[in-house]
Amino acid sequence: MGDLLSGYRTLAGPDEIFAPDGTIRHAYAEFAERLRRWDADDYRARQAASDLEQLNGGVTFTVSQDQAGTERIFPFSLIPRIITAEEWAVIEAGLVQRVTALNRFLTDLYGDQRSVRDGVIPPELVEGSAGFNPHMRGFIPPLGVWAHIAGIDLIRDRDGIFRVLEDNLRTPSGVSYVLENRRTMLNVVPDLFPTGSVAPVDEYSDRLLEMLVAVRPAGIDADETRAVILTPGSYNSAYFEHSFLARQMGVELVEGRDLLVHDHHVYLRAITGLEPVHVIYRRVDDDFLDPLVFRADSALGVAGLFDACRAGNVTIVNAIGNGVVDDKVTCRFVPDAIRYFLGEEPILPNVDTYVGALPSDLDFILANLGDLVMKPSNASGGYGIVIGPQASRAELQAARERLRSNPSGYIAQPLQEFSTIPAFDGERLEPRRADLRPFIVTGASSWVLPGGLTRVAADSVSYIVNSSQGGGSKDTWVLRPARKA
Amino acid sequence: MLSRVAENLYWLGRYLERAENVARMAEVNYNASVEQRATGGDDAELWTALIGALDAEEEYAAAAAATPGLSPGDWLIFSEANPNSLRSTVSLARSLARELREHLSREVFEEINLLYLSAARAPHTAGMRPFTASVKRTVAAIVGLFDNTVLLNEGREWLRCGLFIERADMTSRIVDAKYFILLPSPEDIGGTLDTYQWMGILRSASALEAFRKRYRGAITGVRVAELLLLDDDFPRSLRFCVSALIRHFERATEATPRHQSLPAARELALLQLDMGAAEAEAIVETGLHEFLDLFQARLARLHDAMTEGIFLAVPTATSAR
Known part of the structure; x- marks a missing residue:
């Protein structure tokens, strides 16, 4: 009978359960007490x-590279990430602040671009960005909200x-795993x-x-509003x-084939005839939404x-x-956007980011690549990442060449020794690096799902x-404030 | 309800019912074939008859030529290359359930998913019995759970339409299997072998016990036809299925504009007329096989009329409310 928590070795970064002196952190005290009643066999049985x-x-x-749709x-992993009420209050305020600024930023960039003239972001990084959609110039969405559902990776x-690694404002996924976990x-x-004392998560769908x-x-009653979810179909990796x-x-x-547009109104092809649709929560990328405006070969829109x-x-x-x-480039400018639009200091700092498109940053990346993590600016899913300290000489050289030939295609960040949480490897608990993707829902105001998706490395x-690189997930517990005696 | 969803529910009903029927037919056949072999007879003919009744002679011949030693039982139950095998049918039902998940309850989806996961693992070596038995039980559980855990709107009616059209088709094929089992000579009609074969047909339709309750005497072709084709109270008879189809179709299309003039409604009325006028003795006299062939052709027309005229019909923009 071995205690699962004894003999645990930490990595270079901090650990969520164990303080550097080897004691259990306050947030995990009661949990650890309960976990100590288990041995490895118990753990294996529960995992199964x-x-x-x-x-x-x-x-x-569904694994996306696999044509068979496996x-x-x-x-x-059954070991949760636990966040105290005090820590969560900071994260929550920081996320609301960030999303508020990002929505203002979007309205401005598609509007009169005051922030560009005032030097918040270089103009070539706006209109030259692959994510800039010229068709949206002058558009203001209802309530000024662009990023209705945001997933911000910390x-x-x-x-x-806690630092922001990446903003996901297009179609962030993962919330269903939070609820299922x-x-x-x-x-x-x-x-x-x-x-x-753990904050519940099942309020999400009502808030959504x-x-x-x-x-x-405008002009539609709340009672008659018909909302639908638009999916690319059952072969999409996030179909579940x-x-x-x-x-x-x-x-x-x-x-897409269930909808039809007539006279600038959208309808559902119901068996009894056409029914009007007012709000579409789409999980289809911009490029595939409308073959008349974007990719003509798309059958999904x-x-x-x-x-x-x-x-x-x-x-x-x-x-x-x-x-x-x-995108990973503009992320660098979000703290300035917060200061510019809200007149406040960012509550959540960014991870330091250098963008190849800025000449001074480019020189820095080329000189320090061995200590940095280089990522393609417009890719997701963990593809194409070069981790400097782990890369061979040849790999670094190849990465420098890719960067020189397409500087604006890459960004770099110092290798983050971010925190680990134990996961069970079949025999014992082992440290795994983990991030956190909280979900922020914004309509008339912003609401943050307590916790979020904790993703862990393989x-x-x-x-x-x-997940495309074999990573897994954990439940995330936000503890309620301790009751005053 | 979306047209695509209605169509998928209809197909889910068909696949579930098909799986259950194939499982039952194969099981009866398997038992009979074991008995045949034990008594020194040849069991190959039984399987040939079943494959003939399913209109699959050519497909099986091609598969058997490509894979020497492939038994008809394995091909019908386990083959992934056979799109109509029990395993393939279960996979198809499960993909539909996955697409339809938000229209099913968690319980219904989990039953279908469990069946699929066990089908993927079902080994040939253990024989077909454990697999066919679990298919029969699970399909019954799914249909029951659906009625007890899902909002009973028109989606349920489309599922039932699929279920009953498939059942009607399958029962007609089970009866027709008798046509493909040859008797050694005309004198054998009414003899022991003939009776034994009709008994197999009744078992394949889960109808032997119902037969015993309905009739006191011998098992004859006319009586089997009367029970499996025309009985108002036996839930697998053709007449019962047609009445159920009409009832569920009417409920499913209640809100559809001009539903009484839908081509499918006309096909159903024709089917009802056929069944209403039929008498068992006359059918057997003029040819059971011919009657069943015609019946199957009518079902196929009904299916096409529902697909073309309802599920795939393009609503015109002017019908927008």
């Missing part, structure tokens, strides 16, 4: 029960401070939960639906989530959808064109947490 539950429930994702469960650095935890390891109704086009959210909200899940949106007859959630502020060497 959890995997089976997710497999039977079809809580799976479904897998997202590796799930890491906790060496000093214990909690359900699995409650079913499989109810004995690990501290007594009555409330937001979809709040951003309806699309279907999950439709079920949770009780709205129709549609594909709806012809005429863009014009219906610009005419103000349908609200597209998230708005078209958000890519201009959520092994103790890796710095990449994406």
Whole structure:
């Protein structure tokens, strides 16, 4: 009978459970007490029960490179990330601040670009950005909201401070796993939960639906607002989530072929005739939304959808064109945008970022690549990343050449020794680097889902947490404030 | 309800019912073939008859030529290359369920998913019994759970339409299997072998016990036809299926504009007329096989009329409310 928590070795970065002196951090005190009742066999049995539950429930994702559309469960670890009420209050305020500024930033960039003239961001990084959509110039979405659902990736650095790694303002995914992970935890390891102090997460779908109704086009009553979710289809890697959210909200899940645009209004092809649609929560990328305006070869979208949106007859959630502020390049300028639009200091700092498009940054990256992590500016899913300290001489040389030939295609950040959380490797607990993607829903106001998706790397060497790279996830507990005696 | 969703629910009903029927037919056949072999007879003919009734002779011949030693039972149950095998049918039902998930309850989806996961793991070596038994049980569970955990709107009616059109088709094929099993000579009609074969048909339709309750005497072709084709109370008979189809179709299309003049409604009325006028003795006299062929052709026309005239019909912009 070994205690699961004894003999745990930490990595260079901080650990969420263990303080540097080897003691258990306050947030984990009660949890650790409960976990100590288990040995490795107990853990294995619970893990098997959890995997089976997710497999039977079809809580799976489709591996995108695989043409056959193989479904897998997202590796799930039973050790949660625990965040104290005090820590969460800071994160929550920082996220609301950031999303508020980003929405103002978008309205400005597609409007009169005052912020560009005032030097917040160089003009060539706006209109030259792949995410800038010239068709959206002059557009203002209902309530001025572009990023209705934001997923902002955070890491906790060496000093214990949460920093923003990346903004996801297009179609961030993962929230269904937050809800399913909690359900699995409650079913499989109810004995690990501290007594009555973890914030629930199942409010998400109500908040989402409330937001979809709040951003309806002008002139439509709340009661008659018809919202739908638009999915690329069942072969999409996030299909489970699309279907999950439709079920949770009780709205129709549609594909492009189920919709039709007539006279700048959008309709659903129902069996009894056409029915009007007012709000579309789309999980289809901008480029595929409307073959008349974007990619003509796309069969996933709806012809005429863009014009219906610009005419103000349908609200597209998230708005078209958000890519201009959520790529890895513009991330660097968001703290300045917060200062510029809100007149406040950013509550959540960025991870230091150098962008190849700025000459001074470019020189810095070329000189220090061995200490930096270089990423393509416009890719997601953890593809194409070069980790300087782990790369060979030849790999570094190749990366420098790619950077020189296309400087604006890359950004670099110092290698972050971000925090680890234990995961079970079959025998014992091992540290895994983990990030946190909280979800912010913005309609008339912003609401932050308590916690978010904690993603963990596949092994103790890796710095990449994406599911496409074998990463897994954990439940995230936000503790409620301690009751005053 | 989206046209695509209605169509998918209809197909889910068809696949579930198909899986259940194929499982039952194969099981009965398997038992009979074991008995045949034990008593020194040849069991190959039984499988040939089943494959003939399913209109799959050519496909099986091609598969058997490509894979020497492929038994008809394995091909019908386990083959992934056979798109109509039990395993493939279960996979198809599960992909549809995944697409339809927000229209099913969690319980219904999980049952279908569990069946699929067990089908993917079902080994040939254990024989077909554990697999066919779990298919029969699970399909019954799914249909029951659907009625008890899902909002009963027109989607449920489309699922039922799929279920009953498939059941009607399958029952007609089960009866027709008798046509493909040759008796050694005309004198054998009414003999022991003939009776034994009709008994197999009844078992394949889960109808042997119902037969015993309905009739006191011998198992004859006319009586089997009467029970499986025309009985108002036996839930797998053609007449029962047609009545159920009409009922569910009417409920499914209640809100559809001009639903009484839909081509599918006309096809259904024709089917009802055929069934209303039919008498077992006359059918057997003029040719059971011919009657069943015609019936199957009518079902196919009904299916096409629903697909073309309802699921794929392009609503015109002027019908927007």
